Amino acid sequence: MPRNPSDKRERLTAxxxxxxxxxxxxxTTIAAIAAEAEVPSGSVYYYFKTKTDVAQAIADGIAAVLAGEAAEHSGAQDPRDALTSFLSSYLDDADTTVEYGTVLSTAARVGSGDAHAQVLAWIADTFMELGFAESAAHARAQHLLAGLEGGAALASALGDTAPLEREVAHLTRWVANAKP
Structure with missing residues (x-):
C-alpha cells in the first residue's frame, strides 16, 4: 500500500x-535518512537543506515525542503513577539505551537542551501536583532526571541494563514515599 505523501516530513524526521x-x-547523511524513510534522496532536500536543518528537525521531533509521552503519563489519576509510568518507560527502551543512549542524550548530542528543559518542567509540575513547593519540586525533578540519565549512561558504558534497572527501582520507591 503506498504511503501518504503528506506524512513525508514526519517519516524523514523519525x-x-x-x-x-x-x-x-x-x-547521519541525507542519503541515509532517505533510505531509512524510504523516500527519494532528492526529496529530503525539500525538508532539510543543511545538517543544521537535520539537527533542528531531530531536536523538534524528540521534543514532540516527549510531549506526547508526558501527555500519556499525565493521564494517570495519581501524580505518583504518572512519575512511575515515566520511570518505567526508561525500562521499555533499556536495550536500545544500552546500545545507543537515551532519546534525551541524542537531543543533547544534536545541540538541543530544550528536550531536557521540557522533561524537567513536566516532572516538576508533577511533583507540584503532589503538593511540593515550586523550588522543592524543581529540585526533585532534577534529582529524578539526573538519576535516570546517569543510570542510563552507566548502563550504556557497561553494556548492561542492570544499572538502569536498579536506578528505576530506587527512584520508583523514592517517588512512592515522597511527601511534601
Whole structure:
C-alpha cells in the first residue's frame, strides 16, 4: 500500500532521529535518512537543506515525542503513577539505551537542551501536583532526571541494563514515599 505523501516530513524526521541515535549526527547523511524513510534522496532536500536543518528537525521531533509521552503519563489519576509510568518507560527502551543512549542524550548530542528543559518542567509540575513547593519540586525533578540519565549512561558504558534497572527501582520507591 503506498504511503501518504503528506506524512513525508514526519517519516524523514523519525528516520533522522533513529539514525542520529544509532550512529550519531555526523554519520547521519541525507542519503541515509532517505533510505531509512524510504523516500527519494532528492526529496529530503525539500525538508532539510543543511545538517543544521537535520539537527533542528531531530531536536523538534524528540521534543514532540516527549510531549506526547508526558501527555500519556499525565493521564494517570495519581501524580505518583504518572512519575512511575515515566520511570518505567526508561525500562521499555533499556536495550536500545544500552546500545545507543537515551532519546534525551541524542537531543543533547544534536545541540538541543530544550528536550531536557521540557522533561524537567513536566516532572516538576508533577511533583507540584503532589503538593511540593515550586523550588522543592524543581529540585526533585532534577534529582529524578539526573538519576535516570546517569543510570542510563552507566548502563550504556557497561553494556548492561542492570544499572538502569536498579536506578528505576530506587527512584520508583523514592517517588512512592515522597511527601511534601
Amino acid at each position: 528516520a533522522a532521529i533513529r539514525l542520529a541515535r544509532t550512529q550519531g549526527l555526523e554519520a
